[in-house]
Amino acid sequence: MSKRTSKAGTSGRLGARYGVVVRNRIKSIEAHQKEKHECPTCHHMSVKRVSAGIWECHRCGTKFAAEAYSPRTRKASAAEAAAAAAAARAAAKEADAAPAPKAEAAEQ
Numbered sequence: 001m002s003k004r005t006s007k008a009g010t011s012g013r014l015g016a017r018y019g020v021v022v023r024n025r026i027k028s029i030e031a032h033q034k035e036k037h038e039c040p041t042c043h044h045m046s047v048k049r050v051s052a053g054i055w056e057c058h059r060c061g062t063k064f065a066a067e068a069y070s071p072r073t074r075k076a077s078a079a080e081a082a083a084a085a086a087a088a089r090a091a092a093k094e095a096d097a098a099p100a101p102k103a104e105a106a107e108q
């Protein structure tokens with residue numbers, strides 16, 4: 001098999017254009033987009049993207065709307081964001097509980 005896009009992956013079609021950061025970003029997004037994802041109904045790894053925001057399970061036929069490049073639903077995204085915010089709050093509380101030793105360590 002040709003090794004032409006072994007490093008660039010799907011962003012190889014862009015050639016040398018648009019800059020390496022943009023091409024790497026596209027590569028990672030498209031790799032996730034083109035993966036098979038878990039079905040929210042039958043839990044098989046058979047969900048593929050139909051078009052932007054439309055996902056379909058090839059096993060049970062469930063068709064649903066989600067993010068353009070990821071089949072996560074808004075509910076799941078919101079739950080993840082809430083969990084992250086709660087974790088950040090817990091970390092901030094711990095930092096407030098013991099600020100003095102950290103400040104001393106920074107000065108030395």
Ligand SMILES: [Zn+2]
Nearest residue numbers: 039042057060
């Ligand atoms: Zn399914």
